[in-house]
Amino acid sequence: MVAEIINGKDLAQQIKDNMKNEVTELSKKGLVPHLTVVLVGNDPASRSYVNGKKKASAATGISSEIIELPESTSEKELLDTISTLNNSSAVHGILVQLPLPEHIAEQKVIEHIDPKKDVDGFHPVNIGRMMAGKDTFLPCTPFGIVTMLKSKNIPIAGQHVVIIGRSNIVGKPVGQLLLNESATVTYCHSKTKDLKKFTKMADILIVAIGKANVISADFIKPGAAVIDVGVNRLDNGSLTGDVEFEEAKEVASYITPVPKGVGPMTITMLLQNTIKAAKGLKLQ
Ligand code: GUN
Numbered sequence: 001m002v003a004e005i006i007n008g009k010d011l012a013q014q015i016k017d018n019m020k021n022e023v024t025e026l027s028k029k030g031l032v033p034h035l036t037v038v039l040v041g042n043d044p045a046s047r048s049y050v051n052g053k054k055k056a057s058a059a060t061g062i063s064s065e066i067i068e069l070p071e072s073t074s075e076k077e078l079l080d081t082i083s084t085l086n087n088s089s090a091v092h093g094i095l096v097q098l099p100l101p102e103h104i105a106e107q108k109v110i111e112h113i114d115p116k117k118d119v120d121g122f123h124p125v126n127i128g129r130m131m132a133g134k135d136t137f138l139p140c141t142p143f144g145i146v147t148m149l150k151s152k153n154i155p156i157a158g159q160h161v162v163i164i165g166r167s168n169i170v171g172k173p174v175g176q177l178l179l180n181e182s183a184t185v186t187y188c189h190s191k192t193k194d195l196k197k198f199t200k201m202a203d204i205l206i207v208a209i210g211k212a213n214v215i216s217a218d219f220i221k222p223g224a225a226v227i228d229v230g231v232n233r234l235d236n237g238s239l240t241g242d243v244e245f246e247e248a249k250e251v252a253s254y255i256t257p258v259p260k261g262v263g264p265m266t267i268t269m270l271l272q273n274t275i276k277a278a279k280g281l282k283l284q
Contacts (some may be wrong), residue, residue, distance in 0.1 A: 144265030
């Protein structure tokens with residue numbers, strides 16, 4: 001079997017084309033969705049992600065601004081900046097790029113963002129709403145993964161999803177979203193014994209480890225759908241996922257590449273959340 005490749009870049013473009021129409025309609029009514037991204041410090045990877053968000057916003061007609069704060073910014077100064085954004089009716093979505101400098105408590109910052117503007121879906125109120133299966137801002141990478149699976153009509157209900165990685169940004173929430181879609185979910189992580197025993201059972205294998213090419217074909221059940229969330233830069237400068245793509249595609253039924261896989265979907269879901277924020281999330 002040779003897997004069908006789920007091209008996240010193309011899918012993201014289709015969704016962005018639709019969003020552009022929606023933003024045009026909203027703009028005619030005087031509502032231009034606005035995203036404010038806060039970047040603290042000089043991490044080059046963070047800067048590159050933030051620029052990507054700005055570019056994608058512009059391409060869909062969403063207004064965005066980046067507030068750049070120095071590495072030396074105190075926690076109080078950052079919280080004050082967020083308070084100002086929370087109180088500004090011109091700002092619909094707020095995203096504080098992570099990771100933050102070590103002297104700032106990340107969780108405190110996340111919890112300071114108004115849940116109605118939390119387009120990352122990281123605030124405990126929104127995590128709780130997601131767990132309860134209520135309408136809310138879904139974390140962008142998990143939301144993108146579910147959208148990719150659905151775009152190919154890959155069955156989820158009753159299927160065994162195995163996730164490697166338990167981060168708050170990807171692993172934990174993607175399991176929850178797929179549980180909401182009636183999947184059977186297994187979480188694996190760095191302490192899991194006999195990882196292969198679990199991955200071999202997966203109908204859908206989601207890999208979010210952060211180490212280049214560590215999942216080879218022998219971890220994959222023939223016919224499984226494989227979602228590779230890893231973004232690893234090799235010494236030669238090229239990007240690669242956590243999955244050994246060339247051999248895995250000979251075993252899987254569907255597979256996401258890196259680049260042009262999950263990455264472009266993540267930004268697109270952020271834009272979708274920003275439109276949702278502009279329209280006003282109803283917390284019922
Ligand atoms: N850093 C890496 N991924 C993310 C993300 O999805 N949101 C934010 N705010 N920071 C990140």
